[in-house]
Amino acid sequence: MKQILGLICSPRKLGNNEIAVKEISRRIHHPHxxxxxxxxxxxxKLCRGCYRCLIEGKCVLKDDLPLIIDAFAQADAFIVAAPTYCLGANAALKLLADRVLAFSGRSREIWNKPAVGLGIAGLEGKEGYTKLNIDSFMRLFLMKVKASRIIYGALPGEALLNKANDEAFSQMAEALFGEPEAACGPRCPVCGGDTFRFLGDDRVRCMLCSNPGTLQINGEGMRILVEKSAHELFLSEKDAANHGAWLAxxxxxxxxxxxxxxxxxxxxxxxxEWIKPLR
Ligand SMILES: Cc1cc2nc3c(=O)[nH]c(=O)nc-3n(C[C@H](O)[C@H](O)[C@H](O)COP(=O)(O)O)c2cc1C
Incomplete structure (x- = not known):
């Protein structure tokens, strides 16, 4: 029996994130x-940037992170769901992403597991960079990204009533233990990212793998060419190990x-003059 870990970034109980993850689970035919x-x-807690986890194998902060690391290690697959707050994924996702180095002592138990990512925004087209946040999170933990989507729903439960989301739930359920979703639109040829920064002339940068490239538009359409750099962050286990060694x-x-x-x-x-909180 597979164990799927649903990571709910929204604090809202029975909100759209929680319901969407449960609905995807209901549609997964694989016993789990x-x-x-x-x-x-x-x-x-906030990462304090001391890098002691790299040397000592675990984080020095005293909080609940070890419970989350255990859950990541025990899971066979992930459904990552985050709400859009102020045009990006809410802070909970970033808070955990920033602690990624504290997972490094257990990376062998965590890496290379299939995952689907879901961003839920209240207003159509107002998701901002939420998908990039979630894609980046899944990459940081070296998950095998099978699908990643933005769906819409504002009031708790509305994501279920929005008929347009029905296909997304089924597609994500199928992709988790099956074939990855087919790419639509221009993608980074190195990492599959779909968000780019325009740097002037024909130069672009993929915001997921950070590699530079060029945008080519001709009679056949639009093409993005990107080249791998010498210092990749999270494309493969080797890249992650190299980055760890560089940090050390x-x-x-x-x-x-x-x-x-x-x-x-x-x-x-x-x-x-520092302004300090009253204790
Ligand atoms: C503080 C805050 C900021 C939000 N910002 C946005 C936003 O920028 N764009 C958007 O489309 N929806 C925004 N929303 C709406 C949520 O993304 C939406 O209600 C979502 O379904 C919440 O998921 P939940 O029900 O799991 O909590 C915001 C909600 C809150 C509470």
Whole structure:
């Protein structure tokens, strides 16, 4: 029996995210058990950028992250669902994404599992960069992305009433343990990303894998050419290992240059007046 982990980024109980994940699960023919995590139930602290997890194998922060790491390790597949808040995925998704290095000690148990991603926005066309956030999250955890969609629904439960979402639920249910969804529209040839930044002239950058390329438009249509760089972040296990090694080298570079760096930053220590919370 497969175990599917539904990652619900919305705090709203029985809201569109929760219902959509459960509906996708209902449509999956493969026998499975659905485990659910509502991120707002967990105490997840902000990454403090100390990189000690890379050296010690686990994060020094005391919070509920180990429970989430265990759930990721036990899952066979993922359904990642996030609501659009202010034109992007809500902060819960980013909060967890920023802790990704703390998963590195368990990466072998987590990587390469199939996943589908779902962004839910209240207003048609007002999802902003939500899909990019979710695609990027799934890539960071080296999930095998089978499908990724934006659907619409504002009031809790409305995603079910919107008939246009019906096909998306079935398609995602089929894709999770089956064939990945077919690409529509121009995609990055390196990572399959569908969001680009226009850099001037014909130059573009894929916002998912960060690689630069060119946009070509001719009588046959539009084509985007992108080349892999020497420092990929999350396209393969090898890339992730290389990035981990690079981070470790940065950590020792910091140790070597600490005195010089401190001398440079010291002059800025007393500039400005900090506003602090009352405790
Ligand atoms: C703070 C906040 C900001 C939102 N911003 C957007 C937005 O920028 N674009 C949009 O289409 N919907 C926006 N919404 C609507 C939600 O994306 C929508 O209601 C979604 O279905 C919520 O999912 P849930 O029911 O699982 O909580 C926002 C909702 C909230 C609470």
């Amino acid at each position: 058990q659905l485990k659910l995590i509502r991120l707002s139930d967990f105490n997840i 080298r940065m950590k020792s570079k910091f140790a070597q240059n600490k005195t010089d760096l401190k001398a440079v930053t010291a002059a800025y220590k007393d500039i400005g």
